[in-house]
Amino acid sequence: xxxxxxxxxxxxxxxxxxxxxxxxxxxxxxxxxxxxxxxxxxxxxxxxxxxxxxxxxxxxxxxxxxxxxxxxxxxxxxxxxxxxxxxxxxxxxxxxxxxxxxxxxxxxxxxxxxxxxxxxxxxxxxxxxxxxxxxxxxxxxxxxxxxxxxxxxxxxxxxxxxxxxxxxxxxxxxxxxxxxxxxxxxxxxxxxxxxxxxxxxxxxxxxxxxxxxxxxxxxxxxxxxxxxxxxxxxxxxxxxxxxxxxxxxxxxxxxxxxxxxxxxxxxxxxxxxxxxxxxxxxxxxxxx
Amino acid sequence: xxxxxxxxxxxxxxxxxxxxxxxxxxxxxxxxxxxxxxxxxxxxxxxxxxxxxxxxxxxxxxxxxxxxxxxxxxxxxxxxxxxxxxxxxxxxxxxxxxxxxxxxxxxxxxxxxxxxxxxxxx
Amino acid sequence: xxxxxxxxxxxxxxxxxxxxxxxxxxxxxxxxxxxxxxxxxxxxxxxxxxxxxxxxxxxxxxxxxxxxxxxxxxxxxxxxxxxxxxxxxxxxxxxxxxxxxxxxxxxxxxxxxxxxxxxxxxxxxxxxxxxxxxxxxxxxxxxxxxxxxxxxxxxxxxxxxxxxxxxxxxxxxxxxxxxxxxxxxxxxxxxxxxxxxxxxxxxxxxxxxxxxxxxxxxxxxxxxxxxxxxxxxxxxxxxxxxxxxxxxxxxxxxxxxxxxxxxxxxxxxxxxxxxxxxxxxxxxxxxxxxxxxxxxx
Numbered sequence: 001x002x003x004x005x006x007x008x009x010x011x012x013x014x015x016x017x018x019x020x021x022x023x024x025x026x027x028x029x030x031x032x033x034x035x036x037x038x039x040x041x042x043x044x045x046x047x048x049x050x051x052x053x054x055x056x057x058x059x060x061x062x063x064x065x066x067x068x069x070x071x072x073x074x075x076x077x078x079x080x081x082x083x084x085x086x087x088x089x090x091x092x093x094x095x096x097x098x099x100x101x102x103x104x105x106x107x108x109x110x111x112x113x114x115x116x117x118x119x120x121x122x123x124x125x126x127x128x129x130x131x132x133x134x135x136x137x138x139x140x141x142x143x144x145x146x147x148x149x150x151x152x153x154x155x156x157x158x159x160x161x162x163x164x165x166x167x168x169x170x171x172x173x174x175x176x177x178x179x180x181x182x183x184x185x186x187x188x189x190x191x192x193x194x195x196x197x198x199x200x201x202x203x204x205x206x207x208x209x210x211x212x213x214x215x216x217x218x219x220x221x222x223x224x225x226x227x228x229x230x231x232x233x234x235x236x237x238x239x240x241x242x243x244x245x246x247x248x249x250x251x252x253x254x255x256x257x258x259x260x261x262x263x264x265x266x267x268x269x270x271x272x273x274x275x276x277x278x279x280x281x282x283x284x285x286x287x288x
Numbered sequence: 289x290x291x292x293x294x295x296x297x298x299x300x301x302x303x304x305x306x307x308x309x310x311x312x313x314x315x316x317x318x319x320x321x322x323x324x325x326x327x328x329x330x331x332x333x334x335x336x337x338x339x340x341x342x343x344x345x346x347x348x349x350x351x352x353x354x355x356x357x358x359x360x361x362x363x364x365x366x367x368x369x370x371x372x373x374x375x376x377x378x379x380x381x382x383x384x385x386x387x388x389x390x391x392x393x394x395x396x397x398x399x400x401x402x403x404x405x406x407x408x409x410x
Numbered sequence: 411x412x413x414x415x416x417x418x419x420x421x422x423x424x425x426x427x428x429x430x431x432x433x434x435x436x437x438x439x440x441x442x443x444x445x446x447x448x449x450x451x452x453x454x455x456x457x458x459x460x461x462x463x464x465x466x467x468x469x470x471x472x473x474x475x476x477x478x479x480x481x482x483x484x485x486x487x488x489x490x491x492x493x494x495x496x497x498x499x500x501x502x503x504x505x506x507x508x509x510x511x512x513x514x515x516x517x518x519x520x521x522x523x524x525x526x527x528x529x530x531x532x533x534x535x536x537x538x539x540x541x542x543x544x545x546x547x548x549x550x551x552x553x554x555x556x557x558x559x560x561x562x563x564x565x566x567x568x569x570x571x572x573x574x575x576x577x578x579x580x581x582x583x584x585x586x587x588x589x590x591x592x593x594x595x596x597x598x599x600x601x602x603x604x605x606x607x608x609x610x611x612x613x614x615x616x617x618x619x620x621x622x623x624x625x626x627x628x629x630x631x632x633x634x635x636x637x638x639x640x641x642x643x644x645x646x647x648x649x650x651x652x653x654x655x656x657x658x659x660x661x662x663x664x665x666x667x668x669x670x671x672x673x674x675x676x677x678x679x680x681x682x683x684x685x686x687x688x689x690x691x692x693x694x695x696x697x698x699x700x701x702x703x704x705x706x707x
Contacts, residue, residue, distance in 0.1 A: 010431060010458060011430050011588050012431045012432005012609075037589040037590070040430070040617070043612050043613060059498065080518060098517055098519065100519030102520060105525060106524065139623060140590065141591060144591070145335075146334075174458070184307075184358070193432075195671065195672035195673075195674075196672065196673065196674035201458045225669060225672055226672040229672060229673075255610060255611055255640060258611050258612055259611055259642075259643075337499050337500025337501060340500045340512055341503075344504070347503070362512055366503050366505055369510060
């Protein structure tokens with residue numbers, strides 16, 4: 001099974017719009033949404049059934065037993081993350097707590113314990129033909145890398161037959177979740193946007209992806225909003241010897257199509273026509 | 289000589305686990321005595337630094353050689369410090385990989401990927 | 411040069427956030443700062459900082475941001491492994507009779523220093539990024555950049571929002587990272603008011619809900635700016651109306667605006683009609699914040 005990861009660097013470039021088109025075109029039997037901070041793929045992937053849900057536990061968080069607390073202030077003094085405050089009683093802010101357990105160590109009465117904390121939820125949609133793995137990170141959580149790994153693992157273990165290609169919708173940025181999603185994929189498709197911000201972010205994600213020895217392809221979405229910048233992106237690809245797989249025009253129909261829960265290849269539209277070309281070139285590159 | 293391999297199940301017929309840091313078990317195989325010892329990988333479910341913690345287990349069990357399909361740079365640096373040789377395993381059963389190793393058919397691992405939290409090599 | 415600039419904002423801290431990227435957070439933040447007589451713009455999106463690309467400031471100061479990392483005195487270390495066993499992040503290993511420390515994994519909690527019975531561990535600084543200060547006409551810009559590979563931008567955001575940067579008696583616009591993770595929470599904690607930027611798509615609404623929950627959790631006064639509005643039904647607008655959420659402004663989808671923005675131009679400085687949109691938004695914000703001060707002193 002070949003895994004194709006779709007990244008963007010900057011948010012809003014159209015990663016999910018394009019990923020959903022690829023999923024439709026390849027009739028993918030396995031796909032995943034690794035943007036665990038703000039997952040969107042489930043909104044247009046057309047599942048009518050409820051997914052199987054499971055809790056995702058992140059780092060443990062500290063909890064104070066007020067009955068044993070003698071208000072010595074050792075915990076607050078030693079917390080490097082400003083997670084402990086005195087507000088008549090000592091309180092731990094679970095959003096700031098990083099689970100280091102220093103407070104548990106310094107507490108003279110054993111009033112602080114580290115307890116399991118739910119940091120998100122995994123969801124698996126499956127039927128006889130296909131599986132879709134996704135997750136939602138709980139508000140305020142850090143450390144989403146492991147959850148991304150769990151989403152991919154969940155997808156792989158739910159596959160029951162020969163699957164040729166798995167499509168993974170990645171997350172924006174260059175941090176831990178992006179790095180976790182890059183592990184073990186065969187190819188990365190970077191969706192670039194022809195804006196000053198978009199080019200800057202695209203370069204940062206290319207730098208991150210290069211360290212992983214996977215094939216890298218780039219396509220431009222909404223290319224005609226700025227032809228000069230689009231040309232600039234193509235130049236960068238040539239210069240860095242990356243696979244340039246095509247450009248999709250801005251399409252004012254996309255908003256309506258997405259809002260009706262469809263993909264751009266379900267309807268006759270200019271972006272849908274072009275994305276088919278990008279898809280062909282990407283798949284060619286992936287399997288050769 | 290002791291060989292370490294990340295495995296999916298506690299059996300010589302088990303497939304090599306494609307992940308090192310998150311493998312459920314490690315097999316430690318003694319070439320001379322032909323004894324197999326399966327150890328639970330306590331790094332499998334940690335939220336971070338899995339490769340590093342797993343590497344500590346390999347070191348503590350006194351392995352001389354590690355067979356893996358892929359490895360991150362943080363884990364690699366721990367193993368290097370302990371002078372443990374790392375070979376490129378193939379996506380097959382443990383038994384096949386062990387046989388290939390003793391028949392001198394495996395080569396040293398060349399591609400080390402960046403740690404999930406590591407710096408890129410400039 | 412356009413003359414009417416919004417004055418009298420006082421010391422007002424506005425955080426601009428959105429559930430997903432690409433909705434127009436930076437567009438709104440940059441232009442709000444631009445139409446104020448005097449303003450400070452703080453870019454908290456340290457992974458993908460973009461605001462400075464619009465201001466093109468003259469950089470006047472920079473500061474390396476460091477976190478504390480442990481270092482070991484080998485003469486004192488006896489290999490007891492208390493530190494290795496304590497570290498919840500697995501940043502320490504004991505191999506070849508010595509302690510090995512992984513800087514990039516360390517969360518700087520200081521725990522290993524405390525648990526070492528031999529006092530063999532002390533702390534040193536590790537640079538994780540940089541803060542730059544610049545000036546562009548009426549705006550003072552603070553940008554934070556996290557070095558590639560570093561796990562957390564929180565220490566940089568913390569520094570960006572420190573006392574000295576916020577104290578001045580002028581408008582402060584805080585351009586937040588997308589999403590609702592810990593870095594976003596860090597960015598809004600000192601804000602007087604939060605602007606949630608939403609786009610008129612199904613994705614936009616889903617993500618608006620997340621930041622809506624976030625600002626409610628932090629008890630921050632807030633309002634929504636609908637961006638890229640089209641003639642068609644706007645699911646984000648519908649959501650706001652259904653949930654009694656104040657809509658501060660509706661920015662229409664506009665090819666010209668998009669082109670200017672894509673070229674890194676500050677649209678409010680380029681055309682009167684855009685200046686009007688952001689000036690009236692800022693005036694509305696001033697009123698909102700003044701009302702809040704009366705209702706919740």
